[in-house]
Structures are given as structure tokens and as C-alpha cells.
Amino acid sequence: MSTKAPYGEEKKAAAIAALLVGRRVGQVARAHGVPEGTVKSWRHRLKNGRVATLRKGAKGAFGALLMEHLEATLLSLIAQSRHLSDPDVLRGMRAGEAGVFFGTLFDRTMRMLELAPALLGDRGEGGRR
Numbered sequence: 001m002s003t004k005a006p007y008g009e010e011k012k013a014a015a016i017a018a019l020l021v022g023r024r025v026g027q028v029a030r031a032h033g034v035p036e037g038t039v040k041s042w043r044h045r046l047k048n049g050r051v052a053t054l055r056k057g058a059k060g061a062f063g064a065l066l067m068e069h070l071e072a073t074l075l076s077l078i079a080q081s082r083h084l085s086d087p088d089v090l091r092g093m094r095a096g097e098a099g100v101f102f103g104t105l106f107d108r109t110m111r112m113l114e115l116a117p118a119l120l121g122d123r124g125e126g127g128r129r
Contacts, residue, residue, distance in 0.1 A: 007034060010065050012042070017069030019043050021077065022108030047114075074112075081105055 007015075015032040019025075025043060029036040083089060084101055093101075 007038070013065035014069045015039060016042055016046065016066055017073055019046060020070055020112055021073045022111030077105060077108065 011032055011034070015028050015034055018028045018031065019039070019042065023031075025036055025039045028034070029039045032039075080101075084093075084098070090098060
């Protein structure tokens with residue numbers, strides 16, 4: 001039996017980055033072609049601070065790929081937030097649209113904060129352990 005990971009480092013990194021920014025397990029599984037059970041396992045390891053175990057079979061690039069995907073997603077969320085913070089843009093939106101958008105941003109931010117300690121190794125302020 002092969003010990004090679006069935007999913008490439010880039011696919012796994014993209015899926016985990018999606019989890020970190022608050023996407024739901026089913027969404028991540030469908031978007032990346034990975035079974036929901038596998039995505040649930042990855043999320044469980046993240047929540048329990050076992051990010052290192054996600055690198056089994058990887059050739060060392062997993063962490064860099066994960067950070068690249070996470071950074072791109074965060075930059076996108078920041079750009080969206082800035083765009084919709086413009087009073088002229090807000091005036092052009094219906095209240096329901098604005099509420100859904102900001103609710104989604106808030107939810108994703110809370111999910112990132114919930115999972116961030118696993119990614120950062122439980123470092124406190126200043127980045128020290």
C-alpha cells in the first residue's frame with residue numbers, strides 16, 4: 001500500500017486556506033474535489049493545533065503554499081471590505097445586500113480567529129511561544 005498522500009500539496013493547501021477563512025466543509029469539499037470526511041479531518045486537526053500532521057507526505061512546500069493561498073484570500077476580503085466601505089457604494093446597495101455582505105465578512109473573520117492559533121502555533125502577542 002502506498003504512503004503517498006492522495007491529494008497534492010497545492011490542493012490541500014488551497015482547501016485548508018478555504019477552511020481558515022471560514023468556508024464550510026461541504027463547500028470546500030466540492031470546490032476542491034475532496035471527500036467531506038477528508039476535509040473534516042483536516043479541519044479537526046486545525047482546531048486541535050495539529051497543523052504539522054497535515055504535512056504527511058508533503059515535500060516541504062505545504063506551509064508556503066498554505067500561506068500563499070491564505071494571503072491571497074485575505075487580501076481579497078480586505079479589498080472587498082474597503083470597496084464596500086465607500087459611502088457611495090453603500091448608498092447604491094440595498095440594505096439586505098449590505099447586511100449579507102458584512103455578515104459574511106464578520107463570520108469569516110470570526111472563523112479565521114478561531115483557527116488562527118493552530119496555524120500560528122498558539123503564539124501570543126509578539127509572535128513568541
